[in-house]
Amino acid sequence: MINLKHILKLRSLPGATSCTSAFLKETLTAPACSRINASMISGFPTPVRRELCTEKKMPTVRYSDPAIREPLKAFGKYAGECLPKYIQSADVTIFDELEILIHPEGVLPVLSFLKDHHAGQFVNLSDICCVDVPSRQFRFEVVYNLLSLRYNCRARVKTYTDELTPLESCCSVFQAANWYEREVWDMFGVYFTNHPDLRRILTDYGFQGHPFRKDFPLVGYNEYRYDDEQKRVVIEPVELAQDFRKFEYSTPWEVFPNYRDADKNMRKEGAGDEK
């Protein structure tokens, strides 16, 4: 059973807004292997984290920081226990980032929990973005990035949907979601129900198509140019001066062992009619 005090205490580690004294700020925010001892700055003796300073660390490697990782793991587990109906999994990535994977029905409950609960307070919605992976059955992966100012902590919530299934809009929870969801609609075609004003935001007024989808060509379908005879901008099918060049980039050596099966797996799954 998770000790809540443990979570709340752990989560007021480095950079917490509740630490008001400058003394604590020096110790807690000093970089791990800094050669400048905090006592040189503040003048009082400060507890230096000796074990990290004496370890041989390679400066070009990004090491995982347990002080960030452990509280995030604990919070992810706690969230999974509070909302078992919607949370499919809650993990910390290799870069010490909390990712909560949820069922699409759970967008509002999970986001409300993260924003309103005492132990969460993820009041800031930093971004909503979408990832298009055409080979999946639910090709669009919608990602909500949240920030907690109280605990200096970030979390990511991921759901999935396809071209035709709408997601619930979270504008009632986060006002910032308004334009972000408009952008996802415009660029990918993911519809959000109960959105106050879902219309295009970046594409031109009569534009057809959703540009960030993987099957939308890089140069698009139409091009605009100023026509001197008609004295206005005209829209014509795109004509490239040079053939579109597609480079192979293949080497005889294997570069990415993790992507060995990627080509095989990119064939569409689930639909079964393209085999």
Add this chain to the structure above:
Amino acid sequence: SKAAGKLTTGLTGLAVNSTPHISLTALYDRTLKLLARMPADAKYRQSTEAIVKERLAAVNSEPDISRLEKRINCGQIEEVVQQAERELQLARNFLAWKPWEPLIGQAPPNQWKWPL
């Protein structure tokens, strides 16, 4: 009584609350009433009751506002009131959504697989 307390919270849009004890006890009592309607084995209910009871105990035993702020250690008392309001709203919504029930659906087998 304004002369006795603080002049401003320093945060835009957040007014000074001259009777935070009244606001907090009211909010926490209503939250506890809502939580009592949830199943007793729900993790959300257990942990939120623990937090709310701890804060209520602090509010009831500490009449001085700035000492109460330090004891709760979660920002200014007006921010604590905001947090209590949010938690109350969340408890109301959770009674409708019932998130303690088992998982409604797993993702398809390779949905989260990366790299492909």
